[in-house]
Amino acid sequence: MNDLMALDRRSLIQQMLALAGAGAAVGFSPAALAKAAARAKPYLSPTHYALVTAVADTIIPRTDTPGAVDAGVPATFDALIANWASPDRRHQLSHALGEIDALAREKKGMGFAQLSATERLALLTPYDAEALQVVPSPAGGRGLSMMRGPTFANPGYGKLKELIVILYYISETALTHELTYDHTPGEWLPSVPVTPDTRPSGGAGLF
């Protein structure tokens, strides 16, 4: 490891400490979560926005590195709903969020966004495992089958999670703290040794 890399690691650790603040070990409280995810004029209703924020924070929480809320995922997700999603897609995602909220009310007697981070994780983990069981894809369809991806038992939840995860990993935050991204590598080196510090490279490409 050279000096520059050491310096980079140190500065990363400092940023993480600055980000983490008090209470990071147990995750966001509902109020802190709302504050962290605030967006000037969300497209989603306040209830749905809070729910998306809680789901995003459960899927990718702040740990020793920033999480989805730190990376602004609730706001970018909200923008996707407003600018990208079709009415059918909005309905699908809204329904998927509603199901998670209903599960919380059934099991815990309160909305998902009102639960503690630990409770949210405990509730969503088995739900996630069941929802993402791969089922046979319907036959036919045009285009390339490999581009269509797998079909999940609960496709609405599958899409919700996929969008949150993608928005996180293409964020500047994740591409700085989790993966690496160099917009202009400048050279092709076909063989580079792997070290304990090697991290995967990110970006928007398929591979």
Added chain:
Amino acid sequence: MFDAIVIGSGMSGAIAAKELCERGLKTLVIERGRKIEHGVSYTDSLQPWELPNAGMVPEEEVARDYPVQSHCYAMTSANKAFWVKDSDHPYSTPADKPFDWIRGNHLGGRSLMWGRQSYRLSPMDFEANAKDGHGSDWPIRYDDLAPWYDHIERFIGVAGSKEGLAQLPDGEFLPPFALNDAEVLFKQAVESKFPGRNVIPGRVANLSKAQPHHEELGRVSCQVRSLCERGCSYGAYHSSLSSSLPAATRTGNLTIVTDAIVHSIVHDPKTGKVTGVRVIDANTKQGQLYEAKIIFSCASTIGTTQILLGSTSEAFPNGLANRSDMVGRNLMDHLYGLTVAGVLPKGPNTFYKGRRPTGLYIPRFRNVSEPGSFLRGYGYQGAASRMGWRSAALGKPGLGTDIKDRTRKLGPWMLYISGFGEMLPNPENRVTLHPTRTDKWGIPIVHIECAFGSNEQAMTKQIIADGKAMVEAAGGMVVNTSATPGTPGLGIHEMGTACMGKDPAKSVLNGFNQAHDIPNLFITDGSAMASSGCQNPSLTYMALSARAAHHATEFLRGGKI
């Protein structure tokens, strides 16, 4: 009055224009799309987090405007302006024979978004039709085109390795983008277990090392970003905008009109020659006539076909240069999207730096060094890479630290290879004009009828079987197989509808890409192809364009046309 008109500014047209201009001909390029500019019209500076809608085109917009174009792997929210709106540019197909016609109407055409893979056809490709009787016998052989391949490779810049393979001739290459360690392992496994098969670096029109003649045009070496289809501000891959049009412009002989949709080519029955091109302004719908001594049609395969079939007269009631009735017939694409992917559990413990603009290539071996139960053959493109964040994060259930931890780890090596198979010329695979429907400029839309036949079906099975065997030979565990070819057209290698041939009764163009029926009409886009080979065809279109421009100029100067 111009010396020459070139219809289309894409891969073929811009090279034809450059070659004509460099020979002193005052040349007009007519482009149906809008003007875009090198650099300023590109979106390659966008960081991943700056991509509109995370790179996704809005769903309602896809359904309304891009139901076909959105099937192209390269289309994102960052470059959707490089694709036509299907809603504005309709065509028809039989309900049971879909065809995906992928297009970009703008200056430079699809040279902006092409895959840049650049392979020569080989002697056996030019002999294939004569040998098995499908299609028209090419009126040229490999040796006729070889010096023009040299010429084009030098000009555009092709990174590649010399391999000495008869079925994939070497060229004038820049240094290759070397195989990574897992690909080297794959190469060793395949070449030792399957003698006669080869795994080589993909040959690609990106400047691995820019030469002075590239730098003169403002082009610099590839920065290994793999953002090519957004346009490259470095000019590191060949496109009309980075390379051929600037070369044409510096001669002082080039004029370009954009937003000019060709209605028809005008034929003078007294002289037997074409005299000009009628266009409709895309915005004002005003008509205009441009005249020239020679005309090159490089409007893309289906575009040229549409123009020829729409240019009717007493002399040519079935379409210009169509006395053979072959205009529109023999539409071909490549078998595409036949992919085998496998994880290499024992891959090397190394990584790589950079996002290389190519991968590996496996040249054809069926009916070369190994028999096939079908005619012709196929090659594979592919790559090995460390499995990326998407598969790590989304490949299985899990939340929280589970996702974060596994996505931070370098993934296992994933190897994929994807077959590109030769499609036989078949006169029933055909482009015609729709009997009643017209577009918003009043031009009859094309009707495309194209399907794979029994030879392609047999080939498809073998592509997948061979693909699996090779992935497994390298210790790969096959995890995904796409055994159904993409919809015809999706290979974006459509060609063949104004085929070259020796017999004027059975082909449209002679050995100089000159219409048998009309001495001053030349066609050098994909429609000229008498057979498709299995190689990516743009390099051949460019070589044919340069060669035809050379001969057309000689004919003109010699008073022959």
